[in-house]
Amino acid sequence: MNRQVKQVLGLSAFAAGCMALGMGLSHGWQASAQEERPVVVDAKGLDRLPPIAEVAEKLNPTVVAITNTSFVKNRRFEHPQVGGQDFFDFFFGPGGPQQRRTPRGGEDEQRAVSGGSGVIISPAGEILTNYHVIASMGGSDNALEVKTSDGKSYKATVLGKDKELDIALIKIDAAHLPFAKLGESDSLRIGEWVVAIGNPFGLEHTVTQGIISAKGRKLDTGVSSFLQTDAAINRGNSGGPLLNLKGEVVGINTAINPAGQNIGFAVPISQVNRIIKELRSGKPVSRGYLGIGPLELDQAYQDALGVKAGVVVSTVEKGQAADKAGVQRLDVITALDGQPVRSPEDLVTMVSSRRAGETLKLTLWRDGKSLTVTATLGDRKALEDQRRREAGEEPEDEQAPKPQGDLKSINLEKAYGFTVEPLDVKNRLKGVVVTSVDPRSPAADRGLAQGMVITEVGRQPVNSLAEFNAQVKKASGRTLLLFIQSPNGVQKVTLAIPPR
Incomplete structure (x- = not known):
């Protein structure tokens, strides 16, 4: 009897253990399933x-x-x-x-x-x-x-x-x-x-x-x-x-x-x-040039060339840096100086950020093997200038424009940027007529234009070219205050013309 009781108790304990283990495993599986959560951001400072x-x-x-x-x-x-x-x-x-x-x-x-x-x-x-x-x-x-x-x-x-x-x-x-x-x-x-x-x-x-x-x-x-x-x-x-x-x-x-x-x-x-x-x-600016035509490594190229990341070399320019380094068409460039290359844009940016004459280590994938070559970069601008000359064009001038010197002469054209002539004797106005205005001059900035009639300088009437010249000389290179009229004398305005 005691033996039977012990067997029953033993079986009960074993069953309870199995149930507990099952429940534990079930809880573990449930917990594991609950861990698959959507991506969220634990953002801080959202109140600011x-x-x-x-x-x-x-x-x-x-x-x-x-x-x-x-x-x-x-x-x-x-x-x-x-x-x-x-x-x-x-x-x-x-x-x-x-x-x-x-x-x-x-x-x-x-x-x-x-x-x-x-x-x-x-x-x-x-x-x-x-x-x-x-x-x-x-x-x-x-x-x-x-x-x-x-x-x-x-x-x-x-x-x-x-x-x-x-x-x-x-x-x-x-x-x-x-x-x-x-x-x-x-x-x-x-x-x-x-x-x-x-x-x-x-x-x-x-x-x-x-x-x-x-x-x-x-x-x-x-x-x-x-x-x-x-x-x-x-x-x-x-x-x-x-x-x-x-x-x-x-x-x-x-x-x-x-x-x-x-x-x-x-x-x-x-x-x-x-x-x-x-x-x-x-x-x-000196900018490096490799001399290849890069292509995106899409799925078709990946399958054909047996590599998953990099840039396909579509063309190699004869005599340029890549050609001299031994790069071949259908090579895949996977890294430059150890930095991964993922797209043609990456490649262009990385190469052009280097100066002409710098050396660059190219990691290539060719025929199922990885190899490294060293290229000495050419000069992108020098090459483009050469191509322009060959096409009969002038290379672009990258020199900074030189500042203009001050013009000290009282010569009207040099000092103020316009010229005048006497009015036709038949014109009822007295003064001088503007014959030209340099569009680069302060006179052009202020609105002086060919055909306008100058009848006064400051408050002084000018009835002839000689009188006008005398007033300009008297101004000694300072701003001219000109009273302007249209040829028919109807419209009038005063313009301040500073020297150049």
Whole structure:
């Protein structure tokens, strides 16, 4: 009997143990199933807004407005301040002169004015902006003017420029200016807050905010891979800074997609940092060239070549760096100096960030094996200049424009930029008639135009060319206050013409 009881108790204990073990396993399986949870973010600081206002307040004084004036042949002139044809109609009636002529009877020229933004990066007046903001718009030369946040205006000179990166460094003659710190853009994360400041459509110091929408965007405008942002960027923002919440410059705003909304692009500041010394020196930017045609390693190439990551070499230019290093067509470049290469855009950015003459280790996948070769990079610009010469074109001039010297002569054309002649004796007015106005002169800035009649200098009537010349000589190179009339004497205005 006791033995039977012991057996029953033993079996009961075993069953209880099995049940407990089963329940435990079941609980474990249930717990394991519960661990498969959706991805969430343990965000902190949701009760605090990003310090956009503080960034705007502190960095606004570092942002400038840039005006670029070029002189383009054979276009209708419109006065930049008074307003186009209506201004000429005021003096001459509808159908009057529409262009100003050069003082020496050359081709008709128009003053073309565009605007952009820039950011001060040193207390001595160095300013970063876009190349396209400071480039001439088709004329023989151009002039740059910078307006700072305190309302002061300065003439600017170009220190250095890089057309491919769309970056330029200019300078104004000033000291102790507020300036922004250049940050770095390589560690930026998609979704990170950014602030853009600029002068869209002439609306100075406009602040917009957004996030980094994407990185590594290729726009077929050069060698740069751009940052994409949804911070509102419009015409006039070009050259202005894209800032992180520390107030550091992480990009230079440069382009928009006009077909979309809030799709803007900025040159990553890390790429600018690599060439800043060359920009300051005024020398052309040295940019490496490998000499291959890269292709995306899509699934078809992966299956055919037996590799999952890298860039396919589609073509190899004879005599260039890759050819000399032994790179072959259908090689797959998997890394440069040990850094993985994931796309053709990665490859172009990494190579172009190096200088001509630098060596680069290429990790290749060829016929099922990995190998490493060393290439000495060629000069991208030198190669492009050579191609231009072979095509019968002139290489692009990357030298900075030289500042014009002061013109001290009282000669009317040299001192003020216009010429006059005596009025026809049949004209009932007394004075002199303007025969030409240099569109590059202060006279053109103020609205003086061919055909206008000058009847007084200051408050002194001038009835002849001799009297006019005497008053100009008396002014000794100071501003001329001219009383102007239309040829029929109906319209009248006073213009202040400063010397050049």
